[in-house]
Amino acid sequence: MSDVTVTDLYEVTMALSYVREDMRQDATFSLFVRDLPAGRGFLVAAGLEPALDYLSAFRVGPREVRDFAEALERPVGDVEPLLGLEFDGEVRAVREGRLVFADEPLLEVTAPLPQAQLVETYLLNQVCHQTCVASKAARCVLAAAGKPLIDFSLRRTHGTQAGLQAARLSALAGFAGTSNVAAAVRLGIPASGTMAHSYVEAFPGEEEAFRAFARAHPGPVTFLVDTYDTEAGVAVAARVLAELRRGPGCAVRLDSGDLGALARRARSMLDDAGLGDVRIIVSGGLDEYGVDDLVRAGAPVDVYAVGTRVGVAADAPYLDAAYKLVAYDGRPVMKLSSAKVTAPGRKQVFRRPGCADVIGLYDEPPPEDAEPLLRTVMRDGRRTGPPDTLDGARARFEADLAALPASARRIRGPKAPVPVFSPRLAALTDEVRGRLTREHP
Amino acid sequence: MSDVTVTDLYEVTMALSYVREDMRQDATFSLFVRDLPAGRGFLVAAGLEPALDYLSAFRVGPREVRDFAEALERPVGDVEPLLGLEFDGEVRAVREGRLVFADEPLLEVTAPLPQAQLVETYLLNQVCHQTCVASKAARCVLAAAGKPLIDFSLRRTHGTQAGLQAARLSALAGFAGTSNVAAAVRLGIPASGTMAHSYVEAFPGEEEAFRAFARAHPGPVTFLVDTYDTEAGVAVAARVLAELRRGPGCAVRLDSGDLGALARRARSMLDDAGLGDVRIIVSGGLDEYGVDDLVRAGAPVDVYAVGTRVGVAADAPYLDAAYKLVAYDGRPVMKLSSAKVTAPGRKQVFRRPGCADVIGLYDEPPPEDAEPLLRTVMRDGRRTGPPDTLDGARARFEADLAALPASARRIRGPKAPVPVFSPRLAALTDEVRGRLTREHP
Incomplete structure (x- = not known):
């Protein structure tokens, strides 16, 4: 056609x-x-x-x-x-x-x-x-005040072509990466992504899941910590990360709950474990308003992953x-x-x-x-x-x-x-x- | 890819x-x-x-x-x-x-x-x-209460693939046609469309535009009547349509202003000209809410063309x-x-x-x-x-x-x-x- x-x-x-x-x-x-x-x-x-x-x-x-x-x-x-x-x-x-x-x-x-x-x-x-x-993505960049952003929108864009466009447009506005493999390869932009809740659930527990993930992926790893209880998840992640000694580039991801409060708690736990270089990635229903709230509250977030609301420009589609x-x-x-x-x-x-x-x-x-x-x-x-x-x-x-x-x-x-x-x-x-x-x- | x-x-x-x-x-x-x-x-x-x-x-x-x-x-x-x-x-x-x-x-x-x-x-x-x-389109079908609907969304969908999907999904929900040529041909659904304001503007006046359109298109024709003054446009359209005698299937389209009031005025003018079988198509920012308002007000509308707000499901994208x-x-x-x-x-x-x-x-x-x-x-x-x-x-x-x-x-x-x-x-x-x-x- x-x-x-x-x-x-x-x-x-x-x-x-x-x-x-x-x-x-x-x-x-x-x-x-x-x-x-x-x-x-x-x-x-x-x-x-x-x-x-x-x-x-x-x-x-x-x-x-x-x-x-x-x-x-x-x-x-x-x-x-x-x-x-x-x-x-x-x-x-x-x-x-x-x-x-x-x-x-x-x-x-x-x-x-x-x-x-x-x-x-x-x-x-x-x-x-x-x-x-592009205009919606640009506002996220403004809200993030210098922190990197990642495009997670593919699953909710209006078809796959729109997902490719969202990845390109968010990169144009200064996003650091996208979860979209096809877009990353085609456009030469960094691809980003680690694990879903389903991954953690497929193992007997979080520790087994995190260790298995690290076995498959020798570089820096990101662990999703909110499948069962976020604080307990951070504790498990900290223990595994401390043993792994994968250095900077490792992270924990928070995907639900009060992201600001959980980020503060996670930061404190990671610092106490001597993991000051482990980063905190947040996701889950974010757009420029959510990012702005977190930035203004001084939440210790290192990377913002934004998806649905940005990929479909939800407030003005x-x-x-x-x-x-x-x-x-x-x-x-x-x-x-x-x-x-x-x-x-x-x-x-x-x-x-x-x-x-x-x-x-x-x-x-x-x-x-x-x-x-x-x-x-x-x-x-x-x-x-x-x-x-x-x-x-x-x-x-x-x-x-x-x-x-x-x-x-x-x-x-x-x-x-x-x-x-x-x-x-x-x-x-x-x-x-x-x-x-x-x-x- | x-x-x-x-x-x-x-x-x-x-x-x-x-x-x-x-x-x-x-x-x-x-x-x-x-x-x-x-x-x-x-x-x-x-x-x-x-x-x-x-x-x-x-x-x-x-x-x-x-x-x-x-x-x-x-x-x-x-x-x-x-x-x-x-x-x-x-x-x-x-x-x-x-x-x-x-x-x-x-x-x-x-x-x-x-x-x-x-x-x-x-x-x-x-x-x-x-x-x-599909859910948004279905609500338009409910609102139209039996009157036919046409999909006009292609220009505002999130890419062309989304436009094709919108045409298919609105047909699934019972729309009578789409403006999207590729979708109509591929899916075997009726294509619909006549003229833009630019067409009328490219001629010295509305009458010249309508007559030229009828020369190019021997079947039933639809004239867009709101380029300059809607009532005057209806009068011109009525005169040309009365001469053409193209029979049922001809229509006038209203695309701006108070659609309900203009439809009533147009209906009355067309009836007075003996053009009781000329239909009235309305368009311009409609979705199920706009259609519902017109239906409840008893506006004499024969066909509803809905576009942007439905194709992007604007209130819940x-x-x-x-x-x-x-x-x-x-x-x-x-x-x-x-x-x-x-x-x-x-x-x-x-x-x-x-x-x-x-x-x-x-x-x-x-x-x-x-x-x-x-x-x-x-x-x-x-x-x-x-x-x-x-x-x-x-x-x-x-x-x-x-x-x-x-x-x-x-x-x-x-x-x-x-x-x-x-x-x-x-x-x-x-x-x-x-x-x-x-x-x-």
Whole structure:
């Protein structure tokens, strides 16, 4: 099944009409998030690289024509005008890892109208979800205040593809590892994981389980200590670890109960046993709020493993993103009805110090001290440079995060910077609105 | 990348230890949901078929061994004891489409311990997510009270695989179609979709847009009427539709604003124009709550298109599901610490009239009037019958839904039936708890 057919049917019905009417002039669509979800002071741009992979390979071949015809319940001949259609347009986009805010285009596609329309659904799918999860992971990094984080989300993500994406996006945001083997191998990021409660239960007792684990794994080991009674589990782990002398890198993992209190008790027991270098890993229903609570309480936690809530971005599992036509054949356009008004025209985001962003027109001169965020990443359907790397995206994220105002970095009640329109964009918006209101009184 | 490596690393570390210790006796793991999310009166079992596909194909080959070794940072030779491992166990499961409640096993795997452990992550990933989305879609079907629903979620699902799953699961729950072309073709379900606001904007005006659409599409057409001013849009659509005389199947779509009020106004305008057979489709941020509001208000809506909130199960995007070892080598086991106690032993769910379910032991005689829900669907690693069909799952869902108590069917404040333990299961739980408490005082 080709990715070309992973699309909403209406993209196909519209494209067929455009081709029939010979409406092949250049259109610009702008992909942006209307409002940030509650509890988000920023978004981390993500999903661009998979989107560019898709556009690079986009081609309506005979099989896609047959599938489109089947979905439309039309003869294949009716859909043949789309045969051979490829994406040969331009993409200007915010690179992965950059911080973005409401109304700021994450990408703008300029291409002949049928092409630019047909790719809508897939681009939204990739960019919405990935920006959503990357932003959640980024907040965990903020909450952990320098301590390493591990992605444990695979068992609860929306399918396995989403699990792979969650591992990639959390690595982009600075996580130290993932439990997901396929993701770790494919992306070259560290894999992490030790034992489940079932492992301990399969042995007569905890001590037998821990010793057997150490027999199979000669390096540093992590023991899960909360299968029966956590304090007793820590005592057993301390005894076995003291004998093993596996050195730094060993750890105990707490997965239930009052993680802060148990971490303090475990730390004290381990220290008393001369195991000051044995680390404490906590997991179990954590996200940035849980991590923040533990950090603020001064819990002696060395590593935070976060899963479900981060992998599905549980408190805000989607973004209110749109892919809107802003110009066609040189004419700026916009939608008027109800509250969903969008500004017309091709745009640029000018970042000024402190994320005091200005959204302007793509060809206007940048304000003083401003950096344009949208770069031309694809021209004539080809990438303008080599594919981006995860390290590059992470470096951009870290630099942007360091420059983000404290009010937007807050875990609770963050306040996102609100971009302003440039005078030229504001004037164009008024002008187009006025014209449309006269035409559709 | 094989699905075998789509797993948490700890499954591999544990399996290696089990093999080293020659712990290959049969283990039973039970996959169940601990608590239903707020706002759910039932769950719809789903994800079994993809899980069985995975188990049927499960084999640790040389490539998987290399990937496991890379993730573990161990020599390939250390992982070779897993080479050739396949799944040749038994699966007892609740068939897709059946309703289930808290603590009821959705499936139980009985297999040699290393195998039964290695498949944990993938099974949880499939069953959690799919049961979650199917349950959300089912509530939309209840809310729509007989009116057809269409899945529009692809642009906001967590990746494209999740979009395909959402289309399948909503069809399972009785949706009439999906916008997702790939899903429609692959699953043989109707595809649905017409035009976006961008289409209308690309023309000089709505009338030109609607006429052009009708030129490209000779059958029944749907016009999107809220690009500029909804009432004016309905008037234009009515004029064009009256001229076209395309007969029943034509529709107008409302995508923003006060959908109930606009639907009433549109209905009245269409009726006045002699277009009583033109239908009204509504969309835009709907889920079961929005649909319920419209139905209760008597809005003259013919088709509900639901997207984002259903495709990501926005109000409950994950389930608190677990895959717990309940027996090993003939010995029932359980976890004790904190609140996460699970009952030991292989189980059966006995459904009595009105969903007054009893969770018992797998080999106990059924209570009177009770139907056992868990069936043996895989034996010796092979399906016991042909793969299930979507139609079969839908039929089971419809039958179960008809028998569900009204309090569980409510859209707001539903009350889920609470299964009870059979006396034998309760006695076993007490016995194992007592033994473990003596051993881990």
